[in-house]
Amino acid sequence: MAATALIDTPTDDIQETYRAAEEYFGHVPNFVKALGTNPAFCASITGFVIEALGEGRVSWAFKELVILKTLRATGAHYSYGAHERLAVELGNSPERIGDLNNSIWEDSPRFSDAERAVFALIEQIAVDANDVGDDIWDDLHAHWDAGQLLELNAVITTFLNVGRMFDTLGVCDPQLFARPVG
Amino acid sequence: MARLPYIEPEDADPITKQVYEDAEARFEMVLNIFKITGNAPEIAQKMWQIYFDILQEGPRLSWIDKELLILKSTKMGDCLYCVTQHEVVSARLGVSAEKQADIVGVEYRQSPHYSAAEVAILDLCAHVVLDPEQIPREVWRRVKEHYDDGQIVEIVATIGAYLQVSKFGDAMGVELEPVWHGHEPVLFDVEPPTSAASKQHLEHFLAQAPSA
Numbered sequence: 001m002a003a004t005a006l007i008d009t010p011t012d013d014i015q016e017t018y019r020a021a022e023e024y025f026g027h028v029p030n031f032v033k034a035l036g037t038n039p040a041f042c043a044s045i046t047g048f049v050i051e052a053l054g055e056g057r058v059s060w061a062f063k064e065l066v067i068l069k070t071l072r073a074t075g076a077h078y079s080y081g082a083h084e085r086l087a088v089e090l091g092n093s094p095e096r097i098g099d100l101n102n103s104i105w106e107d108s109p110r111f112s113d114a115e116r117a118v119f120a121l122i123e124q125i126a127v128d129a130n131d132v133g134d135d136i137w138d139d140l141h142a143h144w145d146a147g148q149l150l151e152l153n154a155v156i157t158t159f160l161n162v163g164r165m166f167d168t169l170g171v172c173d174p175q176l177f178a179r180p181v182g
Numbered sequence: 183m184a185r186l187p188y189i190e191p192e193d194a195d196p197i198t199k200q201v202y203e204d205a206e207a208r209f210e211m212v213l214n215i216f217k218i219t220g221n222a223p224e225i226a227q228k229m230w231q232i233y234f235d236i237l238q239e240g241p242r243l244s245w246i247d248k249e250l251l252i253l254k255s256t257k258m259g260d261c262l263y264c265v266t267q268h269e270v271v272s273a274r275l276g277v278s279a280e281k282q283a284d285i286v287g288v289e290y291r292q293s294p295h296y297s298a299a300e301v302a303i304l305d306l307c308a309h310v311v312l313d314p315e316q317i318p319r320e321v322w323r324r325v326k327e328h329y330d331d332g333q334i335v336e337i338v339a340t341i342g343a344y345l346q347v348s349k350f351g352d353a354m355g356v357e358l359e360p361v362w363h364g365h366e367p368v369l370f371d372v373e374p375p376t377s378a379a380s381k382q383h384l385e386h387f388l389a390q391a392p393s394a
Contacts, residue, residue, distance in 0.1 A: 146221040149221075161345055
C-alpha cells in the first residue's frame with residue numbers, strides 16, 4: 001500500500017496530465033497516480049520526468065545507464081527494474097548494465113572514457129556534491145559540451161529526487177512504458 | 183567557481199529569456215542557478231516549473247511549511263547556496279532567526295517555536311534525506327494526523343525537489359550572487375558544515391565584502 005492514495009480516476013483539473021502521461025508512456029504510470037491528489041505538482045513533476053526520459057543532447061540509451069547508476073549510488077529502489085528493461089530495449093547489453101555495479105565500471109572495457117567520467121560524477125554527487133573536484137570536471141569537459149553536461153547533471157539530480165520521492169511514498173512501477181522504446 | 187558558463191539574459195535564446203522573465207518576476211532577479219540552465223533551454227523550462235509551484239502559498243501546503251522543509255533538507259546536505267537564500271525568504275515570511283536556528287539537528291522537537299505538525303514533517307524530512315527505507319510508522323502516523331494526501335504529496339515533492347536542486351547547483355559550483363554577501367548565516371552558525379569542501383565554500387562566502 002502506498003503512503004498516499006493512487007488516483008485511478010482523474011479529476012477535471014488533472015485530466016490533461018493523465019492524458020499526456022498516457023500518450024507518452026502508453027499507460028498512466030503509478031508515479032503519476034500517486035501524485036494525483038495534488039494536480040499542480042502532478043503536472044509539473046510528470047512534465048519534467050517526461051523531459052528527462054527520451055533522446056536529448058545525450059542519447060537516451062546512455063541516459064538510462066546514468067539513471068541506473070544514480071539509483072544505485074543513492075540507495076534508491078524505485079523503478080530500478082523498469083530502467084534495466086529500458087536500458088536493454090535501447091541497446092545496452094546486460095553485461096554493460098552489470099558493470100555499473102560498485103567500482104567495476106572503473107576498469108570495464110565496455111565503457112568509454114566519456115562514460116566513465118559521468119559515472120565518477122554520479123558517485124561524487126552521491127557522497128558530497130560540494131566536493132566535485134577539478135579532476136572530475138577536467139575529464140567531463142574533455143568529452144562533453146556545456147549543454148550535454150547540463151543535461152547529464154539534470155538527469156542525475158532528477159533521479160536522485162525521483163528515487164527519494166517515490167521510495168518515500170511507496171510507489172511501485174515495474175513497467176514505465178507499455179510499449180517498446182528501442 | 184562555476185563549472186559551466188552562466189548564460190546572461192542578452193545572450194539567451196527565446197525559451198531561456200522567457201524562463202528568466204518568469205524567474206525575475208517571482209524572485210526579483212535572475213539567480214545564477216537559472217543562468218547556468220541556459221546551457222540547455224529545453225531542460226530549464228520544465229525543470230523550473232516545479233520550483234515556481236513550490237515557492238508560493240499552496241496549492242495545498244503553506245509556504246512557511248515548505249520553507250522549513252527546504253531549510254532542513256538543504257542544511258542536511260550543507261548547501262550554502264540554498265540555505266543562505268532560504269534563510270532570507272523564511273525571514274520575509276515571518277520565520278524568526280530563533281526558529282530557523284532550532285531546525286538544526288533535532289532541536290526543533292523541544293523548541294517552543296515549533297508546532298506538533300511542523301515537528302512531524304521535519305522528522306519525515308530527516309528520514310527522507312537519510313534513508314526513506316527507514317521511515318518508522320509512528321512518523322507516518324504523526325504526519326497523517328495533521329496532513330492529508332494532497333499535502334503529503336507537496337511535502338515529499340518539496341523535499342525531493344530541494345535535494346535535487348541543491349545537488350544540481352553544488353555539483354556545478356554555482357556561486358551565491360553578490361546581493362547575498364554580508365548575510366549573517368543562521369543555520370551554519372549553529373552547526374558548521376561537515377565536509378572540508380563545504381567549509382571552504384562558507385569561509386569564501388564570509389570573506390566577501392557586503393554588497394553596496
